[in-house]
Amino acid sequence: MTQAFDVLGSPVRRRILELLAERSRTSGEIVEAIQREFDISQPGVSQHLSVLRESGFATSRADGPRRVYELGAVPFGEVEAWLDRFRGVWNQRLDALATEVARGKRERRLQRPKESVRRRA
Numbered sequence: 001m002t003q004a005f006d007v008l009g010s011p012v013r014r015r016i017l018e019l020l021a022e023r024s025r026t027s028g029e030i031v032e033a034i035q036r037e038f039d040i041s042q043p044g045v046s047q048h049l050s051v052l053r054e055s056g057f058a059t060s061r062a063d064g065p066r067r068v069y070e071l072g073a074v075p076f077g078e079v080e081a082w083l084d085r086f087r088g089v090w091n092q093r094l095d096a097l098a099t100e101v102a103r104g105k106r107e108r109r110l111q112r113p114k115e116s117v118r119r120r121a
Contacts, residue, residue: 004075004082007055012038012048020058020071027060027067 007013012034019025019033031045049069052058056072 003055004057004079007051007057007075008079010048010051012040012045013052013057016045016048016052016069017057017071020069024068024070026063027069030069 008017015037016030016034019030027046027049030049031042034040034045034048035042049058049060052069052072053060056074057076058069059072060067060069062068
């Protein structure tokens with residue numbers, strides 16, 4: 001599990017995953033976008049792609065002379081399983097917050113002065 005978070009710790013790799021979440025991309029498209037946003041070299045981008053491929057966050061396949069990258073599934077499931085341990089705590093706290101917000105709205109509504117009813121002359 002630590003490895004998954006180490007991989008996701010890099011803003012460059014997170015951005016590559018965001019690009020792949022939109023659609024499959026060639027290595028050239030990824031390099032172009034990452035160079036534009038992070039100003040790193042093509043070999044630097046290739047290193048990040050290699051880390052993503054080796055960790056299973058991304059897969060690649062040859063398409064003629066191009067290499068096409070797509071999201072991998074396994075590490076995301078591992079991260080989600082790890083996060084599931086905390087969802088119960090979050091949900092309880094969010095439910096308590098929702099209750100307090102509703103209570104505050106109700107109290108403000110009840111404390112508003114009632115509009116006086118105009119009498120017809």
